[in-house]
Amino acid sequence: MPRTLYLAIFHRHLFPAHWVIYKPNTDDTSSPGTMLHVEGDVANGFSHTVARNYDILKTSRTYTMITLGQVDSQYVKDYPKGAYVSLAPVQAIDRVEQVILSVPAPGKSLRSATSKVKQSNCQDWVKECVKVLINQGMLPSSAWDVVQKAPLN
Template identity: 45%
Template sequence: MTRQIRLVVYHSCLFAAHWSFFVPSIRDANVGSRLHVTGDVRSGFQHAISRNYDLRQTARSHTTYLLADIDDQYVEDYPSVEDIPEAPVEPVCKLEEVVFSIPAPGPSLRRSSSGANVARVQQLNCQDWIKECVDVLVSQGIFPNSAVDALKNAPRN
């Protein structure tokens, strides 16, 4: 049996869109675990899991995209517990172990300095973290190569 792993893109007209993995439960394709990083380029990011996350309950503008159909041996449903939106970042399956083994981006925004010639810095965010996770999941044979292409076509805002 396989499970569809989705990319959720939370749109923004001013900033980069927030990207999250969504692992739907067997019981309801709209409810599952949301795996992501939270924070900003100034302070850095940290891993986060939203268990029993219901896509229908968010007011944020979003679109979901299929990333991969993976073997269900890599995924396990979290027990359905009410009123626990943010669970501790403790992996319960192989997919989560791999994803949360990838470090969340640290601070990447520098202060401007007076007159110093400073090289341009690449600002890393949740999108960069998702891309790195997908690369590792593909290299371990958990995701197919098509997941990389799916990310290339995903909206950035």
């Protein structure tokens, strides 16, 4: 049975929204699941973060959940049910997580006001993850359209 992956967008007023890839423990967003994302900032760089048994319905943050697409169940394993766990160091438990965590977290990209270097953040990382999942044949190509049209704030 295929499993749906989601783009969860946590909205913020003054900064770009925080994007994560959300993998529910079942094919239902009302189930706790795993959040795969990067945390940090453009001045110091980012690092991979995995939050397991995260119950998105209990968050007080404003968010939007958008379907990225379905992946074959052979690529997905569920983390044992239980209490919320934020893991460091990060370890993949299935092929989807291996692919996602193989995408490097953005490094420092804050430069002087005169520099024209593009700053990379969690949104850029999620887009790259989606590209890699599509190239690996795990997500449909329509997932790219989803991240291109997703709200940035």
